[in-house]
Amino acid sequence: DAGVIQSPRHEVTEMGQEVTLRCKPISGHNSLFWYRQTMMRGLELLIYFNNNVPIDDSGMPEDRFSAKMPNASFSTLKIQPSEPRDSAVYFCASSMDFQRGSPLHFGNGTRLTVT
Amino acid sequence: AQKVTQAQTEISVVEKEDVTLDCVYETRDTTYYLFWYKQPPSGELVFLIRRNSFDEQNEISGRYSWNFQKSTSSFNFTITASQVVDSAVYFCALSEGLNAGKSTFGDGTTLTVKP
Numbered sequence: 675d676a677g678v679i680q681s682p683r684h685e686v687t688e689m690g691q692e693v694t695l696r697c698k699p700i701s702g703h704n705s706l707f708w709y710r711q712t713m714m715r716g717l718e719l720l721i722y723f724n725n726n727v728p729i730d731d732s733g734m735p736e737d738r739f740s741a742k743m744p745n746a747s748f749s750t751l752k753i754q755p756s757e758p759r760d761s762a763v764y765f766c767a768s769s770m771d772f773q774r775g776s777p778l779h780f781g782n783g784t785r786l787t788v789t
Numbered sequence: 790a791q792k793v794t795q796a797q798t799e800i801s802v803v804e805k806e807d808v809t810l811d812c813v814y815e816t817r818d819t820t821y822y823l824f825w826y827k828q829p830p831s832g833e834l835v836f837l838i839r840r841n842s843f844d845e846q847n848e849i850s851g852r853y854s855w856n857f858q859k860s861t862s863s864f865n866f867t868i869t870a871s872q873v874v875d876s877a878v879y880f881c882a883l884s885e886g887l888n889a890g891k892s893t894f895g896d897g898t899t900l901t902v903k904p
Contacts, residue, residue: 705890717880717894730891765834772890775822775841780834 676700680766680781688789692754695784698747699768707778708741708751709765717765723749724773735760756788791816793883795895802871803903810866810898812881818842820886823857823864828897829877837879840864842886871902 679698687693699706707722721731723743743749753760763785767778792815802808825837840857848855852869868875878899884892
């Protein structure tokens with residue numbers, strides 16, 4: 675399997691612009707997670723889906739952030755409007771059966787820079 | 790509430806030395822899962838090992854070994870005969886059985902192995 679695929683790898687945008695990050699999980703995995711990593715806050719769980727349904731979005735910073743999973747093979751994380759403090763590395767991860775302790779398989783991340 | 794503490798922020802060793810990375814966790818659940826992940830300088834996050842709360846057996850995989858002790862709420866990771874390629878940030882993570890999707894990561898330990 676190709677692993678979790680994220681795009682783009684790098685994104686540089688100006689404050690106020692809309693940013694969309696994309697993720698393709700590993701086929702057969704039923705859980706998908708979006709994490710954000712910064713030096714100040716470490717790894718933060720933003721939201722996770724189980725069988726395409728959002729289960730917990732309490733980590734989403736504010737209404738500017740939204741995530742969707744229209745089908746089992748695709749998810750997006752959107753920031754609108756973006757702000758400089760959103761600059762971070764955003765990771766997508768999938769898991770076969772996280773409720774039973776299956777590990778997370780991470781994508782390579784998207785490094786977002788908002789100027 | 791679940792919590793993971795990696796007290797060692799940075800460790801530096803010389804190649805071939807043994808090194809132990811500490812992880813202490815807090816949870817009220819009797820069912821939980823513990824993980825170690827590696828993040829090399831290239832940035833991706835790689836799963837290393839998983840343990841569930843009912844399995845206190847230590848594990849060895851090549852130069853890597855893990856010591857899980859429920860009595861001290863610790864899940865320590867030892868690298869024997871370290872190599873330069875072991876240089877990375879290592880994260881310990883915990884997920885609780887009732888809400889296993891919402892895992893908590895420690896702040897990570899940056900290991901530098903010098904030649």
